[in-house]
Amino acid sequence: FTVLFMYFTSISTAQTTDCLHLREQCINAANGCGSVWNVVEDVCNISVLGNRCKAEDAIGCNRIIQVLADEYPEFKNCVCTTDDFCSITTLLGKQCSIDKDNISTETKLQWSLSALSKQAYTANRTCLDVNKECVEDEVCNKQLSLYLKVCSVNKQCNMEECQAAIRFFYQNMPSEVAQTMTFCDCIQPDESCHRAKELLHGKPCAVTAVPPPSCLNVIHMCEENELCRKKYTSFRSKCWRHVTKKCYNDEACLETLIKGDMPCSANTGCKAAYISNWGTMLRMECTCQNLPPAEQSLCKLFHHMLHSKSCFT
Secondary structure: OEEEEEEOOOOOHHHHHHHHHHHHHHHHHHOOOHHHHHHOOOOHHHHHHHHEEEEEOHHHHHHHHHHHHHHOOHHOOOOOOOOOOEEEOOOOOEEOOOOOOHHHHHHHHHHHHHHHHOOOOOOEEEEHHHHHHHOHHHHHHHHHHHHHHHHOOOOOOOOHHHHHHHHHHOOOOHHHHHHHHOOOOOOOOOHHHHHHHHHHHOOOOOOOOOOOOOOHHHHHHHHHHHHHHHHHHHHHHHHHHHHHHHOOOOHHHHHHOOHHHHHOOOHHHHHHHHHHOOOHHOOOEEOOOOOOHHHHHHHHHHHHHOOOOOOOO
């Protein structure tokens, strides 16, 4: 596991008190916050940290901290909520911050030892071959195992935790590897291939809700979430620049568009933005069934933007 080094910095008494109070409220709440906090303490080794302010399992610790901040926004002033590695900023009355350069260097160092990091992206790979290649590579298999451990179908699915896991999985790897995994597919009705694709693409836990939300609801929910909103804005501007330029967020304007009016840029920046959507509600399966006729065209347009791979084939 990567080692997470954090260092003490000064902090105001007011913020320390507020964050410690939030922790006590969380532990005593009946909304499930206490159980998430217990996982934070367990994964981040808080009970044995003392004054070292150090966690052995950096990836696991940062993943569950992100889940805590996503599910209980009141903690956002007490933990970092950036879209990379996070840290508890107030721990046992002292502030800890993460040295992101160390984490970035360590992660790149791990992947530099992988033969996969030296391979160029090749289109039209089958997901079975891609999955097999990852499992046979020590670095990739370790990262894959961390993600699958959280999203395992053998236990009750926690969608938020699984989404956080797949988000970290994809953003930690070289872009060529991420492209290969994201754009793999199954040409033939091969059950083994489809199973491999489900594992690599977070299905069912990270993407499947019952009943499936409408694509309109997915967009609206995303816009209410800071992390998702930033990713959606980037994705829309880099892949669907024409749509953004013509309509921006005007849904009445968007309703007038048809697929032929929606050229996709399909460049490197677009691919990166599409891959960055992993682990957000933008990758959730959505539907336009059971919506009133007046909402169908806009819903189908959103479905096309989120799930069509016409950009990349």
